[in-house]
Amino acid sequence: MADVRIYVPGDAAAVSVGADTVAKRIQQEVARQKIDIQIIRNGSRGMFWLEPLVEVETPEGRVAYGPITENDVAGLFDAKFWSGGDHPLFHGPTEEIPYFAKQERLTFARCGVIDPLSLDDYEANGGLIGLRRALKMSPAAIVDDVTQSGLRGRGGAGFPTGIKWKTALNTPGDEKYICCNADEGDSGTFADRMLMEGDPFSLIEGMIIAGRAVGAEIGYIYLRSEYPHAIDVMRSAIDVCKATGLLGDSVDGSGDAFHVYVRVGAGAYICGEESSMLESLEGKRGQVKVKPPIPAISGLFGKPTIVNNVLSLATVPVILAEGADHYKDFGMGRSRGTQPFQLAGDIARGGLVEKAFGITLRELVEEFGGGTHSGKPIRAVQAGGPLGAYIPQTEFDVAMDYEALADAGAMLGHGGIVVFNDTVDMARQARFAMEFCEIESCGKCTPCRIGAVRGKETLDKIIAGEDRTENLAILEDLCDLMVDGSLCAMGGLTPMPVRSAVKYFPEDFGG
Amino acid sequence: MVVILNNLDDEPIHRICGEHGRRPDELIEILHTVQKEHGYLTDAALRTIAEALNISRAEIHGVVSFYHDFYRAQPARHILKICRAEACQAVGSDDLAAYAERKFATTMGDKGAGGQIGIEAVYCLGNCALGPAMLIDGKLHGRVTPERLDILAETDLSSGEARNG
Ligand SMILES: Cc1cc2nc3c(=O)[nH]c(=O)nc-3n(C[C@H](O)[C@H](O)[C@H](O)COP(=O)(O)O)c2cc1C
Ligand code: SF4
Ligand code: FES
Numbered sequence: 001m002a003d004v005r006i007y008v009p010g011d012a013a014a015v016s017v018g019a020d021t022v023a024k025r026i027q028q029e030v031a032r033q034k035i036d037i038q039i040i041r042n043g044s045r046g047m048f049w050l051e052p053l054v055e056v057e058t059p060e061g062r063v064a065y066g067p068i069t070e071n072d073v074a075g076l077f078d079a080k081f082w083s084g085g086d087h088p089l090f091h092g093p094t095e096e097i098p099y100f101a102k103q104e105r106l107t108f109a110r111c112g113v114i115d116p117l118s119l120d121d122y123e124a125n126g127g128l129i130g131l132r133r134a135l136k137m138s139p140a141a142i143v144d145d146v147t148q149s150g151l152r153g154r155g156g157a158g159f160p161t162g163i164k165w166k167t168a169l170n171t172p173g174d175e176k177y178i179c180c181n182a183d184e185g186d187s188g189t190f191a192d193r194m195l196m197e198g199d200p201f202s203l204i205e206g207m208i209i210a211g212r213a214v215g216a217e218i219g220y221i222y223l224r225s226e227y228p229h230a231i232d233v234m235r236s237a238i239d240v241c242k243a244t245g246l247l248g249d250s251v252d253g254s255g256d257a258f259h260v261y262v263r264v265g266a267g268a269y270i271c272g273e274e275s276s277m278l279e280s281l282e283g284k285r286g287q288v289k290v291k292p293p294i295p296a297i298s299g300l301f302g303k304p305t306i307v308n309n310v311l312s313l314a315t316v317p318v319i320l321a322e323g324a325d326h327y328k329d330f331g332m333g334r335s336r337g338t339q340p341f342q343l344a345g346d347i348a349r350g351g352l353v354e355k356a357f358g359i360t361l362r363e364l365v366e367e368f369g370g371g372t373h374s375g376k377p378i379r380a381v382q383a384g385g386p387l388g389a390y391i392p393q394t395e396f397d398v399a400m401d402y403e404a405l406a407d408a409g410a411m412l413g414h415g416g417i418v419v420f421n422d423t424v425d426m427a428r429q430a431r432f433a434m435e436f437c438e439i440e441s442c443g444k445c446t447p448c449r450i451g452a453v454r455g456k457e458t459l460d461k462i463i464a465g466e467d468r469t470e471n472l473a474i475l476e477d478l479c480d481l482m483v484d485g486s487l488c489a490m491g492g493l494t495p496m497p498v499r500s501a502v503k504y505f506p507e508d509f510g511g
Numbered sequence: 512m513v514v515i516l517n518n519l520d521d522e523p524i525h526r527i528c529g530e531h532g533r534r535p536d537e538l539i540e541i542l543h544t545v546q547k548e549h550g551y552l553t554d555a556a557l558r559t560i561a562e563a564l565n566i567s568r569a570e571i572h573g574v575v576s577f578y579h580d581f582y583r584a585q586p587a588r589h590i591l592k593i594c595r596a597e598a599c600q601a602v603g604s605d606d607l608a609a610y611a612e613r614k615f616a617t618t619m620g621d622k623g624a625g626g627q628i629g630i631e632a633v634y635c636l637g638n639c640a641l642g643p644a645m646l647i648d649g650k651l652h653g654r655v656t657p658e659r660l661d662i663l664a665e666t667d668l669s670s671g672e673a674r675n676g
Binding site for chain 2: 012013015016017048049051184185186187188189190192193194225226227228229230263264265266267268269280281282283284285286287301342343344345346347350351373374382386416418419420421424429432436439440
């Protein structure tokens with residue numbers, strides 16, 4: 001065992017700004033100076049503006065340095081950072097950095113803390129307690145716990161997870177499936193990716209518990225191809241679980257079988273919609289299907305299937321470990337527990353903030369986010385991904401929970417918050433919403449497929465200053481048509497960003 | 512069965528299909544693997560896959576054309592995928608894309624046009640707090656300003672290595 005443990009994130013975002021090079025430089029220096037140091041490639045703590053964030057384990061706990069470039073490495077050694085020495089980029093104890101200290105980390109409790117592929121680390125930090133408890137419970141009792149916790153789907157629709165599980169449990173089937181939705185296509189979101197790269201075992205543990213709860217022995221993780229890093233980590237984590245008997249014919253010696261497979265998407269936003277995802281998992285075009293039947297009754301290959309987002313599934317272990325009430329005590333109203341919010345776009349302190357529901361948008365953007373990265377004033381925020389509303393500063397006091405946001409004509413979605421500065425042209429953003437729908441529509445319904453094209457053309461005219469009043473009326477009609485006549489939320493919600501842009505920023509539409 | 516019809520190139524494709532148990536539900540995985548090994552999906556390859564999985568060629572074409580990831584013609588040696596989604600737009604990805612098009616004298620989205628450098632649009636790479644984000648031959652980069660793209664072009668694009676993403 002090495003004397004000192006140093007953490008350099010292997011998270012894709014950290015690597016995107018040089019973490020691999022920093023790790024390599026540290027390794028070289030360690031070899032040259034013959035210091036007894038072990039380098040661990042952890043996940044990210046989610047403070048991306050500090051990445052690459054190098055941490056050192058000291059007797060007083062972990063301390064942080066960042067953002068570290070390869071040019072800073074020599075200086076770190078001069079400062080004897082391996083013993084927590086002072087340095088201009090020193091931030092003190094990692095968990096006392098205000099951004100981190102103010103969070104309530106349940107789903108992300110281990111992310112960035114542990115070596116993602118060390119099952120020992122995982123167990124030493126609270127992993128597998130939930131599963132071992134679940135293995136002694138009846139399926140109905142597990143479903144009950146999940147229902148009691150108030151957990152709602154984190155993929156966007158916010159459907160109560162326990163109720164979905166109950167349907168699948170009560171539907172007879174010779175085979176059932178657990179399908180994890182890791183398609184995370186929403187702009188401004190990266191929580192699924194971060195979790196899969198930083199704490200992959202929690203997702204696997206959640207899937208095994210789900211399998212036990214509904215009687216499924218096979219799980220698929222539908223993982224988007226845009227996440228090559230996460231694909232590698234998830235596959236390696238599955239291999240570790242197979243080797244240790246956590247996955248296989250007898251999960252942890254219980255006699256229950258559970259197998260997990262990764263399936264890679266192929267670049268289609270619509271495949272995040274659950275019926276489209278299931279079609280894709282069957283090797284077909286990702287065309288959306290009419291519901292009912294719902295997947296919990298007839299899903300993959302026509303069998304009862306649970307489709308849950310990465311975060312929904314990865315939150316199940318902590319609910320089972322700490323109890324439904326513990327989880328439920330966070331949050332407000334019908335939004336219980338915590339939500340991993342993701343701060344993105346032009347923001348000074350971008351990253352992941354896990355907080356109980358009810359925090360305001362202003363607190364997130366201003367207190368956590370620290371305003372814009374560019375230093376320009378904030379003009380708008382888009383919450384909830386490409387189908388979410390644009391929100392002006394005047395509305396920032398809205399509480400971040402499912403109901404409050406819906407009342408404000410917005411939505412939480414997967415928890416993404418994208419900040420735009422005052423140079424943004426909201427008419428162009430509205431146009432992009434239509435264009436994105438045109439590109440990503442599955443093509444099944446006319447209002448979505450053709451409406452998006454017409455919407456884009458109409459916005460082009462508005463931008464060009466052609467008959468604005470008339471064209472805004474046409475746009476409004478088109479939005480109505482898309483809302484009323486679309487089978488899924490792709491066509492049905494594209495009007496949300498468009499209408500909110502027109503409503504709150506009429507000056508950009510010549511109003 | 513007339514053996515002469517069998518193209519020599521069929522062999523590796525049959526092997527890949529075999530590795531996936533010739534299961535039609537693994538079609539997308541098979542297409543990914545074939546594309547990875549052969550660069551793009553030729554008519555002959557699709558025919559062979561259809562045969563191996565016992566599905567119609569129309570079905571396979573339907574699938575291939577549905578997804579953005581698949582190439583039906585030789586892609587460029589190096590591929591730049593620039594994120595065009597909102598969080599990256601908010602920090603200047605449109606300017607970056609325009610700069611890249613000028614710098615490499617190519618148009619975004621000319622998929623499968625061959626050549627040295629191809630630029631494509633992607634919608635979110637999960638690096639939205641460190642945009643503008645892009646993939647260069649499958650490798651993720653963050654905070655890519657035009658200046659940083661110049662440096663990356665020197666380090667990542669000057670070698671003759673074939674693309675791997
Ligand atoms: C256009 C569209 C895209 C979606 N994309 C995703 C996605 O990327 N990830 C996800 O978990 N859910 C996505 N959903 C929601 C899924 O249909 C489904 O509600 C969800 O996966 C269920 O899991 P949950 O209950 O755990 O949230 C999308 C829905 C629509 C209409
Ligand atoms: S609304 Fe659009 S994406 Fe959804 S089913 Fe209809 S055509 Fe497909
Ligand atoms: S929006 Fe560009 S990486 Fe997410």
